[in-house]
Amino acid sequence: MKIRVFVTLKPGVLDPQGAAIKHSLGALGFDGIGDVRQGKVIEIDLAETDPDKARTQASQMCDKLLANTVIENYSLEILS
Amino acid sequence: MKIRVFVTLKPGVLDPQGAAIKHSLGALGFDGIGDVRQGKVIEIDLAETDPDKARTQASQMCDKLLANTVIENYSLEILS
Numbered sequence: 001m002k003i004r005v006f007v008t009l010k011p012g013v014l015d016p017q018g019a020a021i022k023h024s025l026g027a028l029g030f031d032g033i034g035d036v037r038q039g040k041v042i043e044i045d046l047a048e049t050d051p052d053k054a055r056t057q058a059s060q061m062c063d064k065l066l067a068n069t070v071i072e073n074y075s076l077e078i079l080s
Numbered sequence: 081m082k083i084r085v086f087v088t089l090k091p092g093v094l095d096p097q098g099a100a101i102k103h104s105l106g107a108l109g110f111d112g113i114g115d116v117r118q119g120k121v122i123e124i125d126l127a128e129t130d131p132d133k134a135r136t137q138a139s140q141m142c143d144k145l146l147a148n149t150v151i152e153n154y155s156l157e158i159l160s
Contacts, residue, residue: 006121021122024145030137032127041086041121042101047112057110065104 001046001054002079007067008039042066043079051078081126081134082159087147088119122146123159131158 009015015037022036044061048054058076067074089095095117102116124141128134138156147154 008121008123018122021146025124025141028141028144030141034125034127035123036125037123039121039123041088041119042098043088043115043117043119044101044105045114045116047114061105061108061110064108066101 001048001051003044003046003054003058004077004079005042005044005058005062005066006039006075006077007042007062007072008037008074010071010073013071039072054078081129081131083124083126083134083138084157084159085122085124085138085142085146086119086155086157087122087142087152088117088154090151090153093151119152134158 017038018036021038022033025033025036044058046054046057048057055076055078062074062076063069097118098116101118102113105113105116124138126134126137128137135156135158142154142156143149
């Protein structure tokens, strides 16, 4: 079972990477760019075949390693 | 209009971050971890309201700035 984890900064937390991207897009001539936020996406192949168990396992991975839950949110998506 | 851009390494390109995550998950006691790949997700607020035009614009942004198309793939998702 393949699971996709999104890790994004919480709203209100400063995102210098997003700000740099916004600035660079403007410099390249793109107009109408509003807020830009950058996050991480992690795709994990799990041996677990039950979607609920896979979700629980991925959630534990996020709490323990993948996300800094003080400043980051995460969300999960089962791919297959 | 909000658009989400995924930038991931092409299959076959070495992913040291993914390998480090896989190793760390194993060290934390998680079993049955297969391949792990890490990528970037970028959420952009665009003034453009037409989905097709927004997609075209985002695609140009990826080609020019957001992705290194020699080693990375990108995909787009319209959020709202």
